[in-house]
Amino acid sequence: xxxxxxxxxxxxxxxxxxxxxxxxMAMQPDMEITFVIPKPHGDxxxxxxxILGACNVPVVWKENDWNYVNQRIGSMMHPDEYFxxxxxxxxxxxxxxxxxxxxxxxxxxxxxxxxxxxxxxxxVASVLxxxxxxxxxxxxxxxxxxxxxxxxxxxxxxxxxxxxxTDFDRSRGQVNxxxxxxxxxxxxxxxxxxxxxxxxxxxxxxxxxQDPRKVTTxxxxxxxxxxxxxxxxxxxxxxxxxxxxxxxxxxxxxxxxEAAYRVLQKTRNVxxxxxxxxxxxxxxxxxVAKRNIADRFHFTGFLKGRQVHEMLAESDVYIMPSVSEPxxxxxxxxxxxxxxxxxxxxxxxxxILTHAIKTDYWDIDAMAxxxxxxxxxxxxxxxxxxxxxxxxxxxxxxxxxxxxxxIYESVM
Amino acid sequence: xxxxxxxxxxxxxxxxxRYRFFEIGQDHYYYDDFxxxxxxxxxxxxVYLPANRTIAEMIRSxxxxxxxxxxxxxxxxxxxxxxxxxxxxxxxxxxxxxxIEFLAEPYAHSLSSIFDTSxxxxxxxxxADKIESLFGKRPTAFFNAELIYSDEIGExxxxxxxxxMMIDEVKHVLGWKSPNYVYMHSHIPKLRLLVRNxxxxxxIAFRFSKMNWKDYPLTAEKFxxxxxxxxxxxxxxxxxxxxxxxxxxxxxxxxxxxxxKALPYHAMxxxxxxxxxxxLSKKNEPIGSLSVSYPVSWVxxxxxxxxxxxxxxxxxxxxxxxxxxxxxxxxxxxxxxHDWLMLQSSDHFRYMSLKDPYGTNYESAYDAFxxxxxxxxxxxxxxxxxxxTTIENEELNELLKTINQQEIEIEKLxxxxxxxxxxxxxxxxxx
Numbered sequence: 001x002x003x004x005x006x007x008x009x010x011x012x013x014x015x016x017x018x019x020x021x022x023x024x025m026a027m028q029p030d031m032e033i034t035f036v037i038p039k040p041h042g043d044x045x046x047x048x049x050x051i052l053g054a055c056n057v058p059v060v061w062k063e064n065d066w067n068y069v070n071q072r073i074g075s076m077m078h079p080d081e082y083f084x085x086x087x088x089x090x091x092x093x094x095x096x097x098x099x100x101x102x103x104x105x106x107x108x109x110x111x112x113x114x115x116x117x118x119x120x121x122x123x124v125a126s127v128l129x130x131x132x133x134x135x136x137x138x139x140x141x142x143x144x145x146x147x148x149x150x151x152x153x154x155x156x157x158x159x160x161x162x163x164x165x166t167d168f169d170r171s172r173g174q175v176n177x178x179x180x181x182x183x184x185x186x187x188x189x190x191x192x193x194x195x196x197x198x199x200x201x202x203x204x205x206x207x208x209x210q211d212p213r214k215v216t217t218x219x220x221x222x223x224x225x226x227x228x229x230x231x232x233x234x235x236x237x238x239x240x241x242x243x244x245x246x247x248x249x250x251x252x253x254x255x256x257x258e259a260a261y262r263v264l265q266k267t268r269n270v271x272x273x274x275x276x277x278x279x280x281x282x283x284x285x286x287x288v289a290k291r292n293i294a295d296r297f298h299f300t301g302f303l304k305g306r307q308v309h310e311m312l313a314e315s316d317v318y319i320m321p322s323v324s325e326p327x328x329x330x331x332x333x334x335x336x337x338x339x340x341x342x343x344x345x346x347x348x349x350x351x352i353l354t355h356a357i358k359t360d361y362w363d364i365d366a367m368a369x370x371x372x373x374x375x376x377x378x379x380x381x382x383x384x385x386x387x388x389x390x391x392x393x394x395x396x397x398x399x400x401x402x403x404x405x406x407i408y409e410s411v412m
Numbered sequence: 413x414x415x416x417x418x419x420x421x422x423x424x425x426x427x428x429x430r431y432r433f434f435e436i437g438q439d440h441y442y443y444d445d446f447x448x449x450x451x452x453x454x455x456x457x458x459v460y461l462p463a464n465r466t467i468a469e470m471i472r473s474x475x476x477x478x479x480x481x482x483x484x485x486x487x488x489x490x491x492x493x494x495x496x497x498x499x500x501x502x503x504x505x506x507x508x509x510x511x512i513e514f515l516a517e518p519y520a521h522s523l524s525s526i527f528d529t530s531x532x533x534x535x536x537x538x539x540a541d542k543i544e545s546l547f548g549k550r551p552t553a554f555f556n557a558e559l560i561y562s563d564e565i566g567e568x569x570x571x572x573x574x575x576x577m578m579i580d581e582v583k584h585v586l587g588w589k590s591p592n593y594v595y596m597h598s599h600i601p602k603l604r605l606l607v608r609n610x611x612x613x614x615x616i617a618f619r620f621s622k623m624n625w626k627d628y629p630l631t632a633e634k635f636x637x638x639x640x641x642x643x644x645x646x647x648x649x650x651x652x653x654x655x656x657x658x659x660x661x662x663x664x665x666x667x668x669x670x671x672x673k674a675l676p677y678h679a680m681x682x683x684x685x686x687x688x689x690x691x692l693s694k695k696n697e698p699i700g701s702l703s704v705s706y707p708v709s710w711v712x713x714x715x716x717x718x719x720x721x722x723x724x725x726x727x728x729x730x731x732x733x734x735x736x737x738x739x740x741x742x743x744x745x746x747x748x749x750h751d752w753l754m755l756q757s758s759d760h761f762r763y764m765s766l767k768d769p770y771g772t773n774y775e776s777a778y779d780a781f782x783x784x785x786x787x788x789x790x791x792x793x794x795x796x797x798x799x800x801t802t803i804e805n806e807e808l809n810e811l812l813k814t815i816n817q818q819e820i821e822i823e824k825l826x827x828x829x830x831x832x833x834x835x836x837x838x839x840x841x842x843x
Contacts, residue, residue: 266434354766357778365432372433373782379728380781387766 001035002125002137002144002151004108006051009041011109013329014164017196018140020223021162022049024397025404034132036147038121039108042075053077054124058086058102059093072101088131093123114143115178122146129154136160136408142167142179145186158191158411160404162218165196165326166203172249172323184208191411194218194404196327197348216407219352221397222332231313231337238271239375242315242339244308244330245322247278252321252344252361257284259321261291262368263375270296270375275311277302313337316381317374321361322347331356335392340384342370352395355388414639414684415648417606417692418480419555419578420655422460423488423521424452425759427773428787436790442751447773449495456496459659464502466658466669471511474676479511479686482655483555486519486539487757489546500546507547513688514543516551516574522756523720525556525565526707527734532565534741535753536572552576553689557758559608559652559710560717563598563703570603576693577603578652580710581610585702592646594696598703604693605702608652608710612639617653621666629667632674640682648692652710712768719768720761725781730761732788739799742812748794755791760784 001022005015018035025031026048033049040053056077069079086102098104104120111117125147139148139161152159167179187193187208193215195201201217204210241263243256253274260272274284274297281299288297303311312318318334318341325347332349334341335356343350344361357374359366374381429444470478482503492499506512518524518535519542525532536554544550553576554569561579569577581591589595591607615635619625627634639649654661662668679686687695708715720726733755740752763772763780774780799808814821 262434266436354776355778357782358775368434369432369782369786370778373778373785376433377728377781377785379724380778380785383724384778 001033001140002121002147003035003037003140004143006035006037006040006044008043009108013327014141016223016329017164017220017327019045020221020397021400021404023223024221024399024401027398027401028405031401031405034134036124036128037108038106038117040076052128054121055103055106055108056082056101057124057127058082058098059089059096059104059123059127060098060102061086061089062098062100062102064101069101085127085131088127088129090130091123091126096120096123118143118146118182122150125151126154135412138162138404139186139190140164142183142186145182149186149189152189159189160192160194160407160411161186161190163187163193163195163200163204163326166200166207168203168207169200169324169326170250190214192216192407194407196220198351199324199346199348200326216403218400218403218407219348219395220327220329221395221400222329222336222392223397224393225309225333225336228336228338231309233314233338238269239316240271240273240314241317241319241371241375242273242275242311243319243321244275244303244311244334245320247274247276247281247284249280250323250325251278252323253278253280253284254287255321255361255364255367256319257287257291257293257297258364259319259367259371260297261293262364263371264293264296266372267376268296270371272297273300273311273315274298275300275303275308309333309337312339315339317342317371319367319371320344320347321359321367323361325349332392332395335388338385338389340374340381340388342367342374353388353391355384355391357384413647414642414682415687415692416639416679416684417648417650417687417689419483419515419650419652419689420480421483421555421652422655423485423557423757424448424455424491425521425757426487426491426754427451428760428783431783431786431790433786433789436786437793440747440751440790440794442787442790443754448491452491452495455656455660456492456499458664459656460492460496460499461502462664462669463655463658464499464506466672468502468506468509470673470676471506471509473673474680474686476509476511477680477686478676479513479688481513481515481553481555481689483515483517484543485517485521485557485757486535486542487521487754489542504547507549511688513553513690514547514549514551515553515555515578515689516540516543517555518557520753520756521557521758522753523557523560523717523730523758523761524734524756525560525568526717526721527730528737529568531734531737531741531756532568533572536569553693554578555652558720560707561605561704561709562707563705565707566597566603566605566704567600570597570600575602575604576689577605578608578650578689579605579702579704580608580652580708580715582704582708582715585704585708589700589702590643590646591650592642592648593699594648594693595700595702596698598701601698601701604696604698606648606650606689606692607702608650612649613651613653616651616668616671617657617661620662620668620671630671632671632678635671636675636678636682636684639684648687648696711770719765719770720758723764723766723777725764725777726761729764729781729784729788732785732792736792736795739795739808743795743798745794745798748791748798751791755784755788 003018007019035049036052038054040051044051056073066079069082129151137148137151137159141164148159167175195217198217201215205212245251247253288294312334318339320343322344327348331341331343341356345358350358357370427444427447519539554574555578559580591609595605597603711719763769764777766777
């Protein structure tokens with residue numbers, strides 16, 4: 001599997017999904033997974049799969065002795081493996097800048113020279129394709145599509161790609177042609193395409209002109225929260241309504257502010273929280289001031305790790321008015337800690353949730369109505385809370401893993 | 413000799429419009445007229461008029477041998493009067509043949525029989541008045557909304573003077589007993605119970621056009637043949653269904669109307685009669701009693717009240733609504749009283765069911781609940797404006813009792829005064 005992120009060092013939903021899915025798949029006893037990421041930190045959970053760092057794979061032949069390699073990367077990879085992989089160098093990658101081991105330094109993030117990093121990743125894939133023993137190639141998201149395609153060409157093994165998001169979601173239609181090109185080439189070369197929702201599946205079919213028979217939806221799931229009980233709600237006078245995510249165009253924060261304004265016209269005992277960071281943060285603060293609701297509207301900035309669940313658990317309502325959301329795992333997390341969710345119909349998770357309120361992202365009246373109903377009607381809150389929690393606890397990664405397995409079998 | 417007793421239920425709720433919370437206190441009109449009318453029009457054109465024509469023809473062709481009963485809710489009658497008076501006329505025509513009986517039910521097709529008995533009694537009377545004013549006859553048989561029945565409800569109905577009541581064939585009530593007899597209430601022998609034959613009713617209502625059903629296609633001949641074949645001493649077959657079966661659930665193309673038209677002929681050939689519910693209970697002695705301690709309905713496999721009262725949302729909405737029953741009945745505001753009826757129709761609660769929101773026009777149960785609660789909030793505010801909630805119910809009761817009994821009290825006191833005066837006079841004379 002080619003991925004880009006893996007917990008605990010994650011930047012977005014891709015890492016969480018990769019982790020959950022591989023863990024779910026690893027429950028099948030005859031499944032052996034090697035997960036390639038650009039730059040592991042060494043503290044990844046390797047109990048159920050093998051993490052392989054692309055930054056430790058030699059692409060240019062350099063003479064080194066065993067002890068030196070051991071001292072350099074021994075903590076990440078066994079030196080024997082380094083030498084074994086070195087035998088897989090079949091092409092001349094001298095044009096790429098490499099270090100003393102013949103390896104490429106990856107940032108493992110989303111740097112400005114992302115396109116270059118993607119093509120370097122391809123070089124690593126060629127080495128791995130020659131040297132590793134595998135039955136199927138699985139590429140997560142467009143960053144790793146070129147690697148997957150190259151590995152398929154070399155090894156002749158089937159390629160399955162996993163679309164977690166398309167550029168149409170990220171850009172509200174203003175597609176970057178380079179990115180589109182990479183995505184399209186990957187999809188064309190793939191033997192099968194998995195999407196995280198029917199919404200994404202439609203985009204893949206319509207905008208990337210893929211054969212519908214080749215595209216299957218595998219909905220994401222959510223990792224069970226072992227300490228869900230430890231997140232409690234402090235009793236308070238005011239109800240709390242929370243938006244949590246990047247404050248960008250894609251997430252529709254302005255609709256949240258407008259809905260909040262409508263609710264506050266009618267009742268005062270509600271507070272609104274916008275957690276997260278993003279390029280629209282300042283304009284949102286402006287908008288809140290303009291609507292004259294700043295006394296009831298709070299910005300928390302970026303939240304991390306446990307803070308996220310704490311914030312969700314403290315809320316009475318979680319709202320995700322995303323304009324376009326391939327899946328959207330956060331409402332599921334909110335429901336895990338017993339917080340009712342309002343989600344836009346334009347998000348993938350709406351396809352699998354029943355006990356959440358769904359509105360169009362632009363329908364601020366409906367959104368305001370839903371907020372009002374949940375904070376005013378204990379029965380509604382209770383019902384969404386209890387049934388929602390049960391529902392989410394039954395959405396399991398291992399079922400997604402089984403679905404992936406059946407797709408593998410169909411292309412092998 | 414077998415007897416078939418047909419009864420049809422006619423009901424359509426007044427659909428609520430999208431009512432947002434910021435309209436609470438601003439706008440007191442709750443109904444989506446377009447949707448209601450649109451829905452009604454479909455029903456009138458596809459069901460009510462053609463089905464009534466068919467029944468009229470059946471009565472004519474059988475020389476009045478075909479007979480059937482209707483249970484039309486007050487809400488449906490109101491809508492028909494307003495949007496499709498020709499349907500009312502056609503029911504009047506049918507009624508003139510003397511082969512039709514109208515059944516009583518709570519006016520608003522409500523669950524009041526469970527939650528508010530005084531409201532139930534009021535609505536039944538209201539409905540009977542309406543039927544009498546339209547068709548000139550007061551109903552004598554009772555068909556509760558959604559066929560809800562329990563011993564308690566039976567007792568109430570009997571107290572109101574009804575002698576016949578319908579109940580569904582519920583396994584845990586009947587046990588080994590056959591539905592094809594007349595039964596009676598568990599301790600009021602006067603009240604006869606007619607048990608709807610579940611199998612035969614559903615054969616027509618649901619399985620008629622199912623091509624994968626082993627008995628497809630169902631013909632009148634076959635149907636009467638089945639009825640004839642049941643054991644000789646089981647004489648009565650009650651067939652009850654929603655009227656929309658004819659033309660909507662089973663569309664014209666399935667041949668449902670032709671099936672109906674052919675029924676009387678084949679029935680007469682096999683000496684099968686048609687009877688009205690009230691005739692049935694007059695002619696037949698009950699064979700035993702049925703005891704129902706928990707309310708049953710005619711919906712689903714379990715035949716309970718779960719579709720309307722099963723989840724927290726429904727419980728909340730119902731308890732909020734019926735909490736003000738007493739107060740509303742004290743009001744004299746006409747539009748408030750009208751809204752009170754409309755908001756009670758059982759459909760609103762059915763739409764809040766998470767599992768079985770039959771006929772819903774909402775996207776989800778939560779959506780239905782939100783909208784209804786907004787409307788209800790406005791309604792409750794209006795009730796509050798008439799009788800503020802700051803006065804406790806009991807206190808209010810006391811006050812109202814005083815007001816209501818004022819005259820009786822005055823009369824009593826006056827009589828006393830009179831007596832005392834007479835006494836005084838007598839004493840004076842003696843002296």
